[in-house]
Every structure is written in C-alpha cells, then in structure tokens.
Amino acid sequence: MTKNDRLAEYRRRRDAGRTPEPVPDEAPLPHGDDDTFVIQEHHARSLHWDLRLERGGVLVSWAVPKGVPSDPGENRLAVHTEDHPLEYAAFEGEIPAGEYGAGKSLLWDRGTYETEKWTDREVKVVFHGTRVQGRYVLFRTRGDNWMIHRMDPPADPDAVPPPEGLRPMLAQERKRLPKDEDAWAYEFAWGGRRLLARISGGRTRCTDAAGRPAEAPPGVGSALGGTLGVRTALLDGEVARVAGTEVYLIFDLLHLDGRPLLDVPYRERRERLDALGLDGARHRTAPWFPGGDDPGAAVLDAARREGLAAIVAKRLDSPYRPGKASADWRLLPAGQ
Known part of the structure; x- marks a missing residue:
C-alpha cells in the first residue's frame, strides 16, 4: 500500500472475490475532470441514498438517509463515508449478504456538477442531473456527520408535505x-x-x-x-x-x-x-x-x-x- 492511498479503506472493507463492486488494484489514480456525480439508491440494512462526487481521482461519498432534499426548508443528514473508485459511478448490483453494505444498489441519478467551494468543512456545488438540479451545500457538523441543504428555491414550488394526524374517513x-x-x-x-x-x-x-x-x-x-x-x-x-x-x-x-x-x-x-x-x-x-x-x-x-x-x-x-x-x-x- 502506498502512502496516502485514498482507496485503502475502500479496499479494506471489500473482498473482490465475493462482491460485484469494482475493487481496483492499487495503482495511480485515474485523472478526470472533477465534474461527475452519481446518486445510488442503496437497499442495505437501512434504505439510504449514496451521493458521490468525483474529486481528485476518486468519488468522495456521503450516505444520505432520507435522500437529497428538494426544498431549502429541510436540511438532511449526510454521513461522510470512505472514498470510492471512479468505476463505482456505473455500479448497480446486489452486494452479497455478509459483505459490507449488503443489499441492492441502484443508479438513481447521475450527471455533472460544478464546484463553487470545496474545503474540509464545506462543499458548494451545482448539480446538473436528471432528477437533481440546482445549487446545494454540504457542511460538516461533527465528525463524519454533515448536513446537505438546497440553496435554490424548491424544485417543486407547489409541493406540500402529507398532513399530520389525519383521522380516517x-x-x-x-x-x-x-x-x-x-x-x-x-x-x-x-x-x-x-x-x-x-x-x-x-x-x-x-x-x-x-x-x-x-x-x-x-x-x-x-x-x-x-x-x-x-x-x-x-x-x-x-x-x-x-x-x-x-x-x-x-x-x-x-x-x-x-x-x-x-x-x-x-x-x-x-x-x-x-x-x-x-x-x-x-x-x-x-x-x-x-x-x-x-x-x-x-x-x-x-x-x-x-x-x-x-x-x-x-x-x-x-x-x-x-x-x-x-x-x-x-x-x-x-x-x-
């Protein structure tokens, strides 16, 4: 393992002989344009969505338990996870029981993004996806816990949440x-x-x-x-x-x-x-x-x-x- 291997933690958690996920050999990281993003719907022990942003030859990743918010009035938890290889941007499949992240992973959205700011505590981007579009910020709160916030107006301004405490007919x-x-x-x-x-x-x-x-x-x-x-x-x-x-x-x-x-x-x-x-x-x-x-x-x-x-x-x-x-x-x- 080379010093500062950004995929070391990813490889440590996965057995290439058991999981269909891409597990590249240790090698120099590929070069991209730092403009690809993907969101995967992950039916693991608990349903969540994995947001991945290409950065420096890897996919910097967050697990978003309730999905990317479409309204600026709701911030949602985003848990920073290990970097993933760029090949993961095309991954769909069933991770076997007993393996890390066991369950079905589906491509929910993918596209390009623009970076407005990127620091260890704050990431501002503009998404150009099929489902997710607009300006978002991820900001760190404590440890690996971040929040994701939509900076643009609501994606659907006419949407309202389901009513609370309704009594049946x-x-x-x-x-x-x-x-x-x-x-x-x-x-x-x-x-x-x-x-x-x-x-x-x-x-x-x-x-x-x-x-x-x-x-x-x-x-x-x-x-x-x-x-x-x-x-x-x-x-x-x-x-x-x-x-x-x-x-x-x-x-x-x-x-x-x-x-x-x-x-x-x-x-x-x-x-x-x-x-x-x-x-x-x-x-x-x-x-x-x-x-x-x-x-x-x-x-x-x-x-x-x-x-x-x-x-x-x-x-x-x-x-x-x-x-x-x-x-x-x-x-x-x-x-x-």
Whole structure:
C-alpha cells in the first residue's frame, strides 16, 4: 500500500472475490475532470441514498438517509463515508449478504456538477442531473456527520408535505346495496384495525383511527419505504389477519408526491394506488370491484364464503372526508 492511498479503506472493507463492486488494484489514480456525480439508491440494512462526487481521482461519498432534499426548508443528514473508485459511478448490483453494505444498489441519478467551494468543512456545488438540479451545500457538523441543504428555491414550488394526524374517513351502516350500482365500487371489510401510513424520505410513520402514533406489523414500514423510495405518500388501510398472517391491507391513497388527493374522486385515487404496486409479504393493495354486472351481490357472496362480516360500497366520484362518517361510503352486512 502506498502512502496516502485514498482507496485503502475502500479496499479494506471489500473482498473482490465475493462482491460485484469494482475493487481496483492499487495503482495511480485515474485523472478526470472533477465534474461527475452519481446518486445510488442503496437497499442495505437501512434504505439510504449514496451521493458521490468525483474529486481528485476518486468519488468522495456521503450516505444520505432520507435522500437529497428538494426544498431549502429541510436540511438532511449526510454521513461522510470512505472514498470510492471512479468505476463505482456505473455500479448497480446486489452486494452479497455478509459483505459490507449488503443489499441492492441502484443508479438513481447521475450527471455533472460544478464546484463553487470545496474545503474540509464545506462543499458548494451545482448539480446538473436528471432528477437533481440546482445549487446545494454540504457542511460538516461533527465528525463524519454533515448536513446537505438546497440553496435554490424548491424544485417543486407547489409541493406540500402529507398532513399530520389525519383521522380516517368512515362508512355509514346500511342494510341493502345501492340501487345505482354503476356509480359504486365494492371492497371487503376485513374487520381489522385502521392504520394510516405516512411515507417520506424512505421512512414510514403510522397513525391510528384517532390520529395517534401507532405501530405497523413488523417489516411493513421498511417495505413501504423501500418500494416508494424518495416519493411521499399517505396511505389508508387496515391491519387484519389473512391466512393466519397479520397484513396491512391498503385501500386508499390520500397524498402523493407533494399533491393532496382528498378532493380527487375515489376511482382516480384507487387507480393511482394500484399503479404504485404496493404488494409484499406483509402488505398489499386490497382489491376493489367497480360497478357493472351486479358486482355488489358477487362481492357479498364472496365475503360470506370467506367468513367476513361485511363489505363496503364506495361512490366512484366521492372525495375523501377525513374523520367523517359519510353516506358516500356504506358498510353492508354480509350475513350468513
């Protein structure tokens, strides 16, 4: 090992015979233009994003647990890590279990950047990426802990965060199916506990029917965060036992990517929810059955066969009314 080998720590942590990551032999560092950056989405023990800036023949690297901020009102933690080889700018793959950083690494963004300032305590740059663009500063706080701050106006000035402490919409009890069946959709009533899930920066926080903090089934929060990544969302669903396993069944989408959806018709909210592909071992998107060809009676029959107590009819054009029992949602007994 030569003196001042900038990749010595990188090599020490990796076994070139086991990991697909590039592990170059000790040699003079390549020369670049110090203008390449890459952000990798790293599904390791904890989901995070790795920001890497080409500098002096290596990729100077920070792990950003919640991703690069898009709004100047939110500074985010960035943990300085070991320098990586320039070849890492093209790396995607699965780091094997037992190896340092085990998990899947995906290229999330890449492009060029301009340096406005670079010291041991402060780095100011301008990103020109596909997803990340604009002026940012990284500043050291203590040890390897830095913060990253967007210096430009918000990337999306109309974006708003998901609301806090929202109480779920409720259904009114009815005895019979609606007469205008084509105007409704039908879902199973699973008989579980209500849970709203707020996902932001790859992290999930849940609240119960009263808007109080609540726990999701094991693994659900990390799975939702891993699927949605840096996207923001507010989900409505319930925790119920399905085939003997506690599962979070998701049946509504109240906020997505900085846009409130409370006033969007139920049909469109459900279509957007389906498009997210939220289906895992302990969470899944609950089925829904739009009107036509007598679906209400068919869903009632299916609920009886499965031993469920009720179904829910929801108007296709209905908004979401937080904390209210609305006639736009109707709880119908399945009977026996």
